[in-house]
Amino acid sequence: MKILILSRSLALYSTQSLARACMRRGHEVEIIDHLSIDLLIKNGQMEVRSYGNPIGEVDAVLPRIGSSVTSLGSSIIRQFELMNVFCTTSSDALMQSRDKLQTLQILASHNIPIPDTMIMNYLEFNNNFFKSELKLPVIIKLLDSTHGLGVMIANSQKSVESITDTLYHLKQKAMLQQFIHESNGCDLRIFIVDGKIVAAMERQAAEGDFRSNLHRGGRASMVRLTTEEQNYALKAARVLGLKIAGVDMLRGQKHSYVIEVNASPGLEGIEKTTGVNVAGKIVEFIEQGYHQKKQAYADKRV
Known part of the structure; x- marks a missing residue:
């Protein structure tokens, strides 16, 4: 197979791990910066180019799209989808999962527990409603935050008002969420590939911080999941249409809460912590998905 990885840099751990996994299984792999891509639709035919050069035929696309270019990335994936190329993440699933509010709405509508969440109007902060x-305390999170950036904690009513006033002034939309005291600065990252949990870890925030992201200095260790946590994680990925997902959860007093579902979860932390070859699991999924798509296309033509 020829597998195309869409990634900003070959130097990224996740990109390297995926490329190695592809080559170990005998596949040809090409890595292209998705920001270099042009889409051509001419005479009813679609083409994808990079720096003006045709990419040519590929059997599968593995998108590693950053949150800042979600819309562009989704358009590129959609072009490949319409060209009948197997993509590990669908264009619709990427857009849906990157919208934090929409994600929470969908999870809640499927009875998946999330922290109590409030989205304030665009006109003014309503003290009585809050x-x-x-x-208190509450987590204030920008709707486009990532890697723990744009995530704040407010311990007093005055802090809430000050932060929200600043965000209003900067025309930034944010959500206010229940702070789960019992989590003690820990969260769970559950990695799902094709409807199966392949690895899981617990992340502990650095001393003095409430954010457990490894990018913020958090520590990771292996963890045993409860049956409830497994079921909620699998269901979260399924209802969002994600075949590859990193589901983040917090452990509360009565049950665990899903706080985020990542469409392009990083591999470095999960592979180094658990020793699981997650990239290899992803390539196995690509192989199965490609052959299923090829067979379905052949059956349709008969």
């Missing part, structure tokens, strides 16, 4: 529905 006081009646959420308790």
Whole structure:
């Protein structure tokens, strides 16, 4: 097979791990910066080019799209989808999972527990509404935050007002969420490939921080998941249409909460912590998905 990895840099750990896994299984792999891609639609035919050069035929696309270029990335994936190329993440699933509010709405509608969440209007901060529905402290999170950036904690009513006033002024939209005290600065990262949990780890925030992201200095260790956590994680990926997903959860007093579902989860932390060859699992999924798509196309033509 010829597998195309869409990634900003060959130097990234995840990109290297995926490329090695592809080559170990005898596949040809090409890595292209998705920002270099032009899409051509001419005379009813679609083409994908990089720096003006045709990419040519590929059997599968593995997108590693950053959150800042989600819309562009989705358009590129859609072009490949319409050209009947197997993609590990669909264009619709990428867009849906990158919208933090839409993600939470979908999870809640499928009875997947999430922290109590409030999205304030664009006009003013409603003190009475906030006081009646959420308790301090609260997490204030930008709707386009990533790697723990744009995530704040407010311990007083004055802090909430000050932060939200600043965000209003900067025209930034944010959500306010229940702070789960019992998590003690820990969260779970559950890695799912094709409807199966392939690895899981617990991340502990650095001393003095509440954010457990490894990019923020957090520590990771292996973890045993409860049956409930496994079921919620698998269901979260399924209802969002993600075949590859990193589901983040917090352990509460009565049950665990899903706080985020990542469409392009990093591999470095999970592979180094658990020793699981997650990239290899992803390539196995690509092989199965490609052959299933090829067979379905052949059956359709008969």
